[in-house]
Amino acid sequence: MKQRRLSEVRALLSTPEFTEWWGQLNASRVTLRDAAGRYEELLAQTTLYEFRAELTQKNAIDTLYRAGEHEDTAANMLFEATDLENKSFKAVGEFEEQRFHASEAWYRQGAAEKKLDEAREKKLAEAELKTIERTVAAAHDEYERENNRKLRQWDEVERLWARSAEVSLLVAEERALGKKVRKEAEGLFALAEERKKRSKELKAETDGCAAQVEAARARVSALLAMARDKFGCATGTDFLYFRQRDDQRLAYCIALVEDRDGYNVEVKALAVYQVDRTRGVAFLEPARAQPPSVEEGDRRFEDYFLKGRKGEARAT
Secondary structure, three states, rough: OOOEEEHHHHHHHOHHHHHHHHHHHHHHHHHHHHHHHHHHHHHHHHHHHHHHHHHHHHHHHHHHHHHHHHHHHHHHHHHHHHHHHHHHHHHHHHHHHHHHHHHHHHHHHHHHHHHHHHHHHHHHOOHHHHHHHHHHHHHHHHHHHHHHHHHHHHHHHHHHHHHHHHHHHHOOOOOOOHHHHHHHHHHHHHHHHHHHHHHHHHHHHHHHHHHHHHHHHHHHHHHHHHHHHHHOOOOOEEEEEEEOOOOOEEEEEOOOOOOOOOOOOOOOOOOOOEEEOOOOHHOOOOOOOOOHHHHHHHHHHHHHHHHOOOOOOOOO
């Protein structure tokens, strides 16, 4: 880091070499800023697409399971419908057999009633009439039993037919739902693949952008290193530093940034400031030809930390 007078530092700012270097540094910083912003945007998009691809894949699997559940339900209902159909055939056969028994009982009841009517016309003895009446009553009871059994069996046939029809309709619906949900799952799998493909594309683009960021950062570092060799200064991130020729305690620094709030004064790019070698940029002052005395410098430094910037009230 060379020793320079303030006039030499200010003269350096107007040289073609410094102007060219400054333009390259600004352009490189803009490139770095843009590349870093693009990298952050791509990284966010990549992360989002990866998450959405995983979520869509999970939803596709869950949807496929639902399709399988509908298909299993349809298969179980089909088994039930087949069982109901077989039971209904058996119930119809039993009903027909019972209807035959009821018909026979009805015929026997009719025959007994006719015999009773004839006995009454012939005016048979009371004992014979009682016997025939008991036969009629027994025939009537038998018919009622057989007929009621027939009616119950018919109700069972109707119940089986109704349930069979209901289950058959539900089987068709469950099959349709299975196809519908399976198609939905296929669509989700396709969407998941699209998002995976897009996330891979974004990942590749993000990696490329990361390389651009590193290249731009390297370019900025190279330019700062170039300044150290070319201008004989120490290089930080925000400042270039030169030792003062007339006072070994102090140094001059050239601001490379605009900063309203980061330092004790508002920093303007390419402005020249004066700093104490011990305090550095913790306390910046506009450069001046005559350095302050030690007592003045210490007092101004203490005033800054006690009172803050000019115009600002500091709590005590």
